[in-house]
Amino acid sequence: MRTTQYLLGTLKENPANAEVVSHQLMLRAGMVRRVAAGLYTWTPTGLKVLRKVEQIVREEMAAAGALEILMPMVQPADLWQESGRWEDYGPELLRLKDRHQREFVLGPTHEEVISELVRKEISSYKQLPMNLFQIQTKFRDEIRPRFGVMRSREFIMKDAYSFHTSDACLEKTYQAMYDAYTRIFTRLGLNFRPVIADTGSIGGDMSHEFHVLASSGEDAIAFSTESDYAANVELAEAVAPSTPRDEATQELNKQATPNVKTIDDLVSQFNVAIEQTVKTLIVHGTDDHGEPTLVALVIRGDHSLNEIKAAKIKGVLSPLVFATEEEIQAAVGAGPGSLGPVGLKLRTIVDRSAAVLSDFVTGANDDGYHYFGVNWERDAACTEVEDLRDVVEGDPSPCGKGTVRIARGIEVGHIFQLGTTYSDAMKVSVLNESGKSQNLAMGCYGIGVSRIVAAAIEQHHDDKGIIWPEATAPFQVCILPMNMHKSVRVKEVAENLYSELQAAGFDVLFDDRKERPGVMFADMELVGVPHTIVIGERNLDEKAVEYTARNSSEKVKMPIEDVVSYLKGL
């Protein structure tokens, strides 16, 4: 491709409204343009990268035995009503009507459509297992789209769905997908980790997320320092402390703390260690008779509540709903800044780490007062102990080996064993070997294709621009002729090399613009082309050109006739 015939679209200045580096670079390198919130046009350079990612995903899915299909983006509402998600999905599901006033949705995912297909097409266990995938545009009406294509409303996803007559068979395909995903992200040149994940609203038993490690990632991941264990912090277990609770040494005493509204106030004004404080959070729940009630959750002052863990406790509303200040006042008689387990008349669930404290400090359920020297059993009941908090750096690893380290990741893939949730709702069944109708076990496997492009840039860039891994670079090589418009020799060598490289199968960008050298260098570095050949009068007397790799500052002078074989050998 010649730059004079190409839409390069590079920007010298950083666009406003682009927060993360991948978003900035995608705009500056001319890969995408914003159309509306969370909606982007992929311009030629961006589309080339996107297609390369798609192709790798497609090849590895096919190699793992999945069959490619293409389902519609617009889906009839009745399928969603059948699965129950018409009600459950909420405002993220964009609903629309056609000219006959029939209701449709813009597909955020395709479990319903695939179930509809499979229940019609597959009728015998002999046709199973089957794994079908597509690479399709999805639409999710995100509350807050951000970070460019990283969290957009319209995005491209590879989604696969597998169907089985037994859990053992599902597990086998699940493992095959796990392995395929590992190959895909390896081929893409990404530093990634599979992590144990929450199954979330989609349900099911077993789930892994694949995360590209990057400081800008939206998810926190807990790793073991000594094993392969990795889990999303949402899910990672905070192991119960092995040391038993110390004996009480202090008397319970109530002190006036008029200016204390938060744990930080308490720590700074009364000289107590934050680890010796306890905070109490009030959430909505139901009692044994299913009646609405409030539940108190107690965690150590320096820890933070894990809402997913809390919501999984029986009798706690899921998703978690915090009590309002008015509700707390009505139930306890004190404001949120003065709550504590002593004398509290609500069901109280204590976090494992809070449960081993002694002589601790907590609110007195009386505005402006705290209890000091509090001890469990003696001063407050501690009957229910659960894992309620996020793990923190230095905790013992849940796997039993090493301690926890926290890193940030961008979720680029997610695989689930769904079981029969959808096939029960959608009646996806076949006749099994004994001639009985059986609902199918199902797995689903997603990869955020467009998100991968952004994630790759987060991981591979410097202050000059993008540094594409070989596999996803928009062009493999670029030719930069110095003052070609003044030098017949330079033009001739550049044109010849351009033809030769193309003939040898390289995707090459030939910068034939009448631009100053600095402009060309800056643009090619911004776009991130991995290999650059510079042709200038300076070296032509020796019939030589100069090679540089994007990921190195080293300049290599080489004879013109060696260029093709040199690049082939890389």
Place this chain on the structure above:
RNA sequence: CGGCGAUUAGCGCAGUUUGGUAGCGCACUUGGUUUGGGUCCAAGGGGUCGCAGGUUCAAAUCCUGCAUCGCCGACCA
């Protein structure tokens, strides 16, 4: 949905406090100059100042409403 902020040329911004008929840099066009790291000089094109209403002799500027966009939070395969 709550809090905060923004909206002036294709992009990045100044001008708004104190009302007086719109400016800078980049990009673009033309001519010259320069030529291995975003040259320099000159000339030029491009704006219903987000929209609607109001105040005023006069509104980018003051007032009211709305829209769009972004940040933080809540939410989310």
